Amino acid sequence: MADISDHPRETFRISMLLYDARYRSLTIQVVAAMLIMLFLAQLVDNTVTNLAVLGKDISFSFLWSTAGYDINQQIIPFTSQDTHARAALVGILNTLLVAVLGCILATVIGVFAGVLRLSKNWLVARVMTFYVECMRNTPLLIWILIVFAVMTEATPQPRDFREGGTAAMVFADSVAVTNRGVFIPRPIWADGSGIVVAFLILSIIGIFVLRYVARKRQEDTGQQLPVLRLSLAMLIVPVTLAFFAVGRPITLEYPELGGFNFEGGLQVRNSFIALWLALSLYTSAFIAEIVRSGILAVSKGQTEAAFALGMQPNRTMQLIILPQALRVIIPPLISQFLNLTKNSSLALAVGYMDARSTLGGITVNQTGRELEGILLLGIFYLITSLIISSAMNFYNSGVKLKER
Template sequence: MAYVADAPKETFRLSMLIYDTRYRSITIQVIVLILALLFVGWLADNTIKNLAAKDKDINFSFLWNRAGYDIGQQLIPYTNDSTHSRAAVVGLLNTLVVAFFGCIFATILGVFAGVLRLSNNWVVSRIMTVYVETFRNVPLLLWIILSFTILSEVTSPPNAFRLTDEMIASGQEPAASMLFNDSVAITNRGTDIPWPLLERPMGGAEFAGVPINFAVVISLLLLAASVYVARRNSQRARKTQEETGERPVVWWQNLLVVVLPVAAFLAWRGFHLEYPELKGFNFRGGLSIAHSFTALLIALSLYTGAFIAEAVRAGILAISKGQTEAAYALGIRPGRTMRLVVLPQALRVIIPPLISQYLNLTKNTTLGMAISYLDLKGTLGGITLNQTGRELECMMLMMGIYLILSLIISSVMNAFNAAVKLKER
């Protein structure tokens, strides 16, 4: 009697590549790979042919040619004699500065609106609902253009601020006046705000094309040192509390440690604010902020704030009612319950959508193009592209930079998320 020890060995047949699920996935992947390679090859071939037909090549050397255009808002020195690459860096910094302030304002606004939307107060929660729904359901571009139009068409020209001798004689007031005790002037050209200056500046140096002001560096170092000392002081206080059960009062010490050294240093160098003043046809002195920046910042903050408010509301609603009730049972007041019990837990739910809102805000800064805000899209992907005609290079570079920016923001925020996330096991 013969026993069959094994199942009959199946020989490999070609049809098994399609019918056998063990091999089918390999077949499909190989086909997809071939198709993908063919597709990429086809694109590359077309690109080479098209470039040849237009007598162009792929060459990034234009980045070191003279740019020849002016940029209104520059965080590092730039003239129209600078290179295209420097223009791109100026644009990138403009993108970053709007994104940075936008994220801060949108977060503050969003947290307030989200918490107030859940308030027991009927009127307040309705107002917040109207705010959130209005901003979420209307395109961002409309808010940007509208705020820019209002800022530049409703405000008065600089000469409306003028107070002439005849007007003083006849007791007339100028048509427009400055805000906040004559310190801020909003004209149809921009917003002029006071700017801190030193009477005895400390000079500076240039590092890789970026000017560095020694006074600012020293102030920052002083501040960092003071904050470190203050934290050590708080730690000492906590230790004392753990040992003796009584916490020494240290807040005023910390405040003094943080504020005094920097204040003393600045006073020694003659710190003062320079106020904008009407000279000639325009305001001089202080810092002039273009309306394109202000409008973009306002619109982005309000728009993203509405989305963040929704994320905050969803996060708070995700925390079970028992947590609030337990806090009330312990006798904690509603405000502190929100701050100490609900929000820290809700934070874990809120952070992931918050990350994507920050990313959206950063990407949405490109809409500044509609109001001629020269960010990275406006310089590298706008004027530089049009002047040099190098579409392929400019677009590739620009998309690469945005991609890296997004990856950096999401990795930083993910690290933060990992830090505050509920630690289990």
């Protein structure tokens, strides 16, 4: 101990920052950080200066001025007298609508296509291979335009539905497929419909309880309950009874041909259908490959072991293969969901009024606030993506391999 303290203390010299391995990495990091910050400062300063030269300032006050334009698809009410901020919100909700519905449909189609591509049936497997390769090797924009062109060019105009016209409504005169969109009946919620909805929610909770009870019972006694049939009964019977008991509070408003167009009912616009279908079909091809890789990643020994225990093929898939495959499937699936959400900004091509078309399109154009508008749009997509990926990561932590 004493020896060590006798050594002359090494004094710190500036050159040690470069030549002493203990400090060198720190030096490099500090210098790099300073360079990055300088670069950023230069960029911001350059932008502000050049905008000032152009006579433009950076201001977000345009968000609170009157928008002055109309939006066709509104989830929340909007008129041309509302603010740009509300127009942006309408667009954001439209983006979220198409993203959520797109993720759901893409997953359903993708899982089907992925599983069927592994089918032992030669024809089915080849057809799915063809589908996947066609979809994922052509640009998404082309699919959006193809679906949109089919929807507008191959469907009849509303006026063809008049007496003596060439077109007719389908499903007992309740649905009209036109080149302006698909008109479907709209539910009208009268007094008492809350009770029916409450019953529906209770039934869904009941189904989860049933599944829990059934699993517990199977683990304890080995006996199985007919979960599917019981669930269906629980879903349908109480709600139907409540519906009639309260006196049929929910009625349907059917679309009817008005002066120029169908009136009443719910209009599912072609722009929405084109975007939704194209996004779903395109992304489903990637999801199909992810699902296929996930299933193939599960060792064949697992299947053989399950068969040796006398399990049927569908229960083997359900209980043995898929739970293990999910560990491989979920992480890449997250990025597909993120891709789908961000790709929805191609909505502009078919005039779907999403956040890109309202906030990043018309608002930017009418106010001349390009930098601010695009910055806000970027922040919106960033936040949305981060929320989606954290939600999926939360789910992933539930299914991933538990290491104990």
